[in-house]
Amino acid sequence: MNVENNVNNSTEGISSIPISILDLAPVIAGGTPRDSFHRSLDLAQHAEQWGYRRYWLAEHHNMPGIASSATSLVIGYIANGTKTIRVGSGGIMLPNHAPLVIAEQFGTLESMYPGRIDLGLGRAPGSDQPAMRAIRRGLGSDGQNFPEQLSELRSYLDPSLGAGMPGVRAVPGEGLDIPIWLLGSSGFSAQLAGELGLPFAFASHFAPDYLLAALELYRSYFKPSQALNKPHAMVGINIIAADTDEEAQRLATSQQQQFLNIVRGIPGMLSPAVDPSDILWSEPEKAYVQKSLSFSIVGSRDTVRKRLSHLQEQTQADEWIISAQIYDHEARLKSYQIVSEIMKE
Template sequence: MDIQNIPISVLDLAPVVEGATARDALRNTLDLARHAERLGFHRFWLAEHHNMPGIASSATSVLIGYVAGGTSKIRVGSGGIMLPNHSPLVIAEQFGTLESLYPGRIDLGIGRAPGSDPLTAAALRRGPGSDGQDFPERLEELRTYFDPSRAEYSPRVRAYPGEGLHIPIWLLGSSDFSARLAAKLGLPFAFASHFAPDFVIPALELYRSSFQPSAELAEPRTMIGVNVFAADTEQEASRLATSQIQQFLNLIRGRTGKLQPPVDDIESLWTPHEKAIVSKQLAFTVVGDKASVKDKLQYILDLTKADEIIVSSSIYDHEARLRSYEILAEAVGMI
């Protein structure tokens, strides 16, 4: 399949850059969403993370409403909501409200990871049993709030708004667990290859080979995450990418912080061992000018045979981030 013939979407974490505030990050997120809409990107998803000063998308449902209200046609959703952190009823009500406000534009991407460290997960979940092991049951409860006919008996608790609304649910994952579950339930599957690339091919193959058609989906549908840093020159693109490299480097060192400015000499900041770890995590990262971005994305598409690509770009300078998505849109034939 040609890279110009599949949907390309945006995954945003509302990055808070060094020297700026969460307010600045949220305004930039809306500006990016409007930019993505003008360029023709298919979806704009926001990811749930907690206890990270460099990420402002923790209240994901609230931010989805802000972005959907500030745009007019692009699909807006979660990439994803970490269901073990929440009551399924609350998520059904929140997304039922969003779908009621912005009909036909809301996606619900669901994951079972905490999106945080263990202490933060405990603070979010409170109960000792909320460790993600009951994810299939929580997912079924959530789906039943949207469609009570799934239950054997009429449920006594209902989601208003939410009940009767069709909100596409995607399962997100970085291992075989969600791949198996998505295939069993006949739901679309998105793999987090932008930070966990090792298992992407086996997971996609497992999902496709095990897929059982459902009322929601007749055939398998896959999405993969890719980091993209595009600029007018290869050198500038490589420089922009050093902000994300620093972010991952800090994570493996056990630190969190705001997104740092790019550097000219990334080699001076890490050891060979750290470089190997970060490079492995960022294997699905595309860096370059328009021509090389197109070629590299086509290679990834040929490798994975994905139906859709969702792009994350942790770029320090907001104008450079807008330009990166513009170059990407040009490379894949949107404009």
């Protein structure tokens, strides 16, 4: 299962680094999931034209502002409406599912859209505790057996690995080349990805604190495999770009409000942008949100270019995957277009 290796040379600047999109399929205030899917497809079609490498969707549950809970279905919808961009999961929360079912779902997607499907896997619930209990009812999984689940899943795709259920085959799925990525926000998946020789994606778009340590851990534990002959680390980051720093900062208030609502335990739909001074939060709330978004880049073209170049020097990322929680769809498109133009300069 080959994952394309990217030659990372920091002296070439950010223009040598592939960029991808992580779409949280935001449901905006006053909108519906149906609207969200249409906007996601429009963004994916533009991203394909702008040269983005991948378009990933994430599994979340019990969150009114995120529409991608049935992640495999949305991946199929996006893949069907595009032609060349890779489409995948960022990620599927494997403890929520039977490995055979995921092998079959992604085997089906790969059969329909050959050479374009990525399977990113995480071990978090992607939900709150009540939803987790509802989803994992009967599965008996709390995420601790993720390595065993991963081994079983990989064996359904490649029976020579020998960890699948005896007498059980994934059809479709068996024998298909579906790249598997491990996703994480700590050292667990970083080390596991390194030991297995798999590509690794770090979720610094919401959990930046352990980014550099996790990347070092991944690279130090990496062992070449059939999938990769050297480490391939993708870094998730929020980028909100606009014509001016002030406009970008205003657009970013939608994401700040979304994080604030999560902190308060009242997740809701993505709210319209406001003047930054109009966000009503306590100092501890403000500090927590700002810390969670500390690796975000918000600003004009020049600001984004300088900040991204600095982060590239820090992380030596092989690929960036960008999220932009922007209420206005046209402004969201423009933000991703600005980033694509920066990367081509």
